[in-house]
Amino acid sequence: MNIENIRQPFIEKFPGDFSGNTMQRNTPKILFATVATVGFDHPELIVFNEKLSEEIGLGKFNENDLYFLAATHLPDYIKTYSTAYAGHQFGNWAGQLGDGRAIFAGEITNDFGKTTEIQWKGAGATPYSRHADGRAVLRSSVREYLMSEAMFHLQIPTTRALSLCLTGESVVRDIMYSGNPQEEKGAVVIRTAESFLRFGHFELISAQKEYDTLKNLADYTIENYFTDIKLSNEDKYKEFFNEVSKRTADLMVEWFRVGFVHGVMNTDNMSVLGLTIDYGPFSMMDEYDLNFTPNTTDLPGRRYAFGKQGQISQWNLWQLANALFPLIKDERFLEEALNNYGTYFWKKHDEMLCRKFGFDDLRKEDEEFFTNWQGLMHELQLDYTLFFNELEKSHNEEDVNFSAVSYSILDESAMSKLNHFMSAYQKRLSENNISRSESLELMKKSNPKFILRNYLLYECIEEINNGNNDMLKKLTQALENPYEEIFPEFSVKRPSGYDDVSGCSMLSCSS
Numbered sequence: 001m002n003i004e005n006i007r008q009p010f011i012e013k014f015p016g017d018f019s020g021n022t023m024q025r026n027t028p029k030i031l032f033a034t035v036a037t038v039g040f041d042h043p044e045l046i047v048f049n050e051k052l053s054e055e056i057g058l059g060k061f062n063e064n065d066l067y068f069l070a071a072t073h074l075p076d077y078i079k080t081y082s083t084a085y086a087g088h089q090f091g092n093w094a095g096q097l098g099d100g101r102a103i104f105a106g107e108i109t110n111d112f113g114k115t116t117e118i119q120w121k122g123a124g125a126t127p128y129s130r131h132a133d134g135r136a137v138l139r140s141s142v143r144e145y146l147m148s149e150a151m152f153h154l155q156i157p158t159t160r161a162l163s164l165c166l167t168g169e170s171v172v173r174d175i176m177y178s179g180n181p182q183e184e185k186g187a188v189v190i191r192t193a194e195s196f197l198r199f200g201h202f203e204l205i206s207a208q209k210e211y212d213t214l215k216n217l218a219d220y221t222i223e224n225y226f227t228d229i230k231l232s233n234e235d236k237y238k239e240f241f242n243e244v245s246k247r248t249a250d251l252m253v254e255w256f257r258v259g260f261v262h263g264v265m266n267t268d269n270m271s272v273l274g275l276t277i278d279y280g281p282f283s284m285m286d287e288y289d290l291n292f293t294p295n296t297t298d299l300p301g302r303r304y305a306f307g308k309q310g311q312i313s314q315w316n317l318w319q320l321a322n323a324l325f326p327l328i329k330d331e332r333f334l335e336e337a338l339n340n341y342g343t344y345f346w347k348k349h350d351e352m353l354c355r356k357f358g359f360d361d362l363r364k365e366d367e368e369f370f371t372n373w374q375g376l377m378h379e380l381q382l383d384y385t386l387f388f389n390e391l392e393k394s395h396n397e398e399d400v401n402f403s404a405v406s407y408s409i410l411d412e413s414a415m416s417k418l419n420h421f422m423s424a425y426q427k428r429l430s431e432n433n434i435s436r437s438e439s440l441e442l443m444k445k446s447n448p449k450f451i452l453r454n455y456l457l458y459e460c461i462e463e464i465n466n467g468n469n470d471m472l473k474k475l476t477q478a479l480e481n482p483y484e485e486i487f488p489e490f491s492v493k494r495p496s497g498y499d500d501v502s503g504c505s506m507l508s509c510s511s
Contacts, residue, residue: 004075008079024129031083036080036124038134049162058108085204136171142457144191149476151276176296256310259385261284263293265312284454373421386493395443405493
């Protein structure tokens with residue numbers, strides 16, 4: 001790989017701590033601290049994403065690259081560092097946070113001039129590890145590697161994964177915070193993104209009243225990642241906030257489209273580029289439930305439940321607006337922008353639902369149709385993804401079997417309600433100004449055949465722990481083709497045996 005082309009412009013641009021001291025502490029008035037990776041004596045490569053490597057400019061893998069992938073024996077010209085940020089966690093100001101398990105290699109530029117940031121997760125402690133060891137376990141690393149790639153192939157903005165290695169170490173974790181810590185295999189994953197800048201980076205510097213650094217950070221972000229905004233424009237920070245808001249709303253709509261639940265939407269887990277970032281206690285939704293949260297830490301309030309992700313993203317944008325106020329200095333503008341967010345989000349959300357149902361455009365009466373549909377889905381515990389797969393069959397005049405996609409027993413009353421829904425659906429389709437084949441195409445592009453369910457990840461992790469990578473290979477092939485049914489055995493509802501298994505239904509933030 002072409003690691004000699006990796007550069008660190010971020011640490012050349014902003015104030016930082018160059019001591020290399022990993023003692024966990026506050027580091028006021030800076031945006032990063034240099035840290036060394038811990039290094040692992042016996043790393044083992046599990047999977048390498050060669051397509052991504054070549055796309056971002058690193059090129060092909062050879063055996064000597066294992067040490068770079070495992071953050072071991074790094075060359076002197078790579079000055080590794082972690083960034084400082086703050087955030088609101090579960091609605092409360094948490095102060096300084098930062099990259100507790102992430103260490104940056106820097107960024108690389110491909111032949112087309114596109115830059116990509118590269119970081120290890122699980123390569124050692126940083127000043128921001130908050131009394132933790134900076135390591136990662138195989139379980140959470142497999143989940144992040146596969147899910148970030150699954151989201152990319154679902155065409156959803158996301159960070160991506162380059163590699164996954166065993167470290168050869170054991171790491172102690174209490175998976176459910178139940179007072180029962182156990183040893184698990186350690187792992188390190190490399191993840192990439194155009195940028196990992198978060199709402200929290202701006203919150204930290206603004207809270208410390210380091211307004212010159214705040215301005216420099218905003219200008220740097222605009223210049224490098226929002227190139228349609230002219231730095232010479234006096235309204236550039238307003239345009240920046242509007243664009244962040246738009247990207248955030250668009251991302252939330254995409255999460256709703258495929259049934260993705262992030263699980264921990266703190267402001268420090270929000271990307272200013274509108275990327276899905278930090279895969280922890282996430283889940284793809286099985287049975288449709290607006291109140292579903294996969295995160296045990298989110299109970300009983302369910303702040304980050306599936307149906308609340310739109311409003312929480314708006315709340316998080318309020319916090320970003322507060323952080324940017326010293327640059328924007330226009331309270332009315334920010335209030336209007338945030339009030340308009342809801343209007344924009346719901347319009348995009350309902351247009352997305354139209355495409356999932358194969359409707360040509362959004363009509364006023366569709367709101368009632370969607371509300372009735374949501375109630376039916378929840379009452380009958382219908383699988384979100386499989387429901388739409390069954391619905392597509394009706395366009396081909398195939399038999400539709402909703403019993404196969406329900407997590408409850410559908411009695412005569414339930415079937416009557418479904419028949420009534422199907423009549424309403426067919427009536428709405430008859431009002432389309434597009435053909436049945438065009439309607440079906442809309443549905444096929446909007447509704448995946450394969451989603452990476454938690455029980456599949458659980459089975460895959462168990463197999464890798466036992467030295468078998470066969471399921472990893474199958475899941476990788478399936479997630480790379482989510483709008484096709486490559487493996488029919490994966491396109492089924494969650495088996496009942498996994499209903500109460502830790503890591504399948506509910507997860508903790510350590511997952």
